[in-house]
Amino acid sequence: MADTLAPISNQSTLLSGQRIAYGKHGQGTKTPVVLVHGTPTTSLIWRNVVPSLVDAGFEVYTFDLLGYGLSERPRDPSVDTSITAQVSVLEGLLKYWGLDEQKKFHIVGHDIGGAIVQRFAILSPGRTSIVMIDCLSLDTYSTDDAKLSRESSDQDHRARFREWFLSAVYKKAGFERGALGTYLDYISGPIGQPSLVQHQITHYDPKHTHEVSGRYHELGRFPVKLIWGEHDGWQKVSWAQRLQSAIPGASLDILPEAGHFSIEDRPEDICTILETFFQSLGGT
Numbered sequence: 001m002a003d004t005l006a007p008i009s010n011q012s013t014l015l016s017g018q019r020i021a022y023g024k025h026g027q028g029t030k031t032p033v034v035l036v037h038g039t040p041t042t043s044l045i046w047r048n049v050v051p052s053l054v055d056a057g058f059e060v061y062t063f064d065l066l067g068y069g070l071s072e073r074p075r076d077p078s079v080d081t082s083i084t085a086q087v088s089v090l091e092g093l094l095k096y097w098g099l100d101e102q103k104k105f106h107i108v109g110h111d112i113g114g115a116i117v118q119r120f121a122i123l124s125p126g127r128t129s130i131v132m133i134d135c136l137s138l139d140t141y142s143t144d145d146a147k148l149s150r151e152s153s154d155q156d157h158r159a160r161f162r163e164w165f166l167s168a169v170y171k172k173a174g175f176e177r178g179a180l181g182t183y184l185d186y187i188s189g190p191i192g193q194p195s196l197v198q199h200q201i202t203h204y205d206p207k208h209t210h211e212v213s214g215r216y217h218e219l220g221r222f223p224v225k226l227i228w229g230e231h232d233g234w235q236k237v238s239w240a241q242r243l244q245s246a247i248p249g250a251s252l253d254i255l256p257e258a259g260h261f262s263i264e265d266r267p268e269d270i271c272t273i274l275e276t277f278f279q280s281l282g283g284t
Helices: 050-055 083-097 112-123 154-166 172-177 180-186 189-203 207-213 216-221 237-246 267-280
Strands: 011-015 018-025 030-036 058-063 105-110 128-133 224-229 251-255
Touching: 011 083, 018 050, 018 083, 030 083, 030 112, 030 267, 050 058, 050 267, 058 083, 083 112, 083 207, 105 112, 105 267, 112 128, 112 207, 112 216, 128 267, 154 172, 154 180, 154 189, 172 180, 180 189, 216 237, 224 237, 224 267, 237 251, 251 267
Parallel strands: 030 058, 030 105, 105 128, 128 224, 224 251
Antiparallel strands: 011 018, 018 058
């Protein structure tokens, strides 16, 4: 069995009374990079991307969404942890990190992280470049495979979500030896399982992308890169092409031998794409 992987967001701050785990990596002089993870993962998904960006001279910021990973898992069901609400978490962190007030940065979102980035960028001033990886958009949020009862035993829960996680990767053996067990631990047990339902599955709703999909053309004021796994069974390549068509000037890279968790399957290729894209914007 693989060892539990150490988190990369191991600092914390309070935002509106909720503890948010974050990480600040490197002391680079280039435009900072903010990485936003999706569901049902944590910022751990960026662990093989951060070192390369740091070595390339970027200061990199990671965090666990509210209700995920090492961030607060609010017991109060009135605390909103939806895609829409996570935009406020992102904005609070940007202020805390000193990246507000018109400072430029690159922002990268995976899965629902891409949907968070969409909402943020449409409502924010033009001060960033955007990368979205295997992300939600338009009406592409399917919940059929994600339904779960709180009453499932821990064994049944882990077995079900083990298969769900494995459906998101192309290179299954390496994923099983690597992050799979750690991801399962975060969403299982007496805290993780009910938290998954309350803070993630409850909010699997396409309304969060529907509400802004008519404004995707506004993202054309930013440099936009889309990266997709060729074998993504959660968010199909045809959906990536629809999103690309909705954003003027957006470019799309499709990675062979990669699934929905393309960051797990092809981290080196994603690092190369990111660094090349950022360099094309002026080298900073």
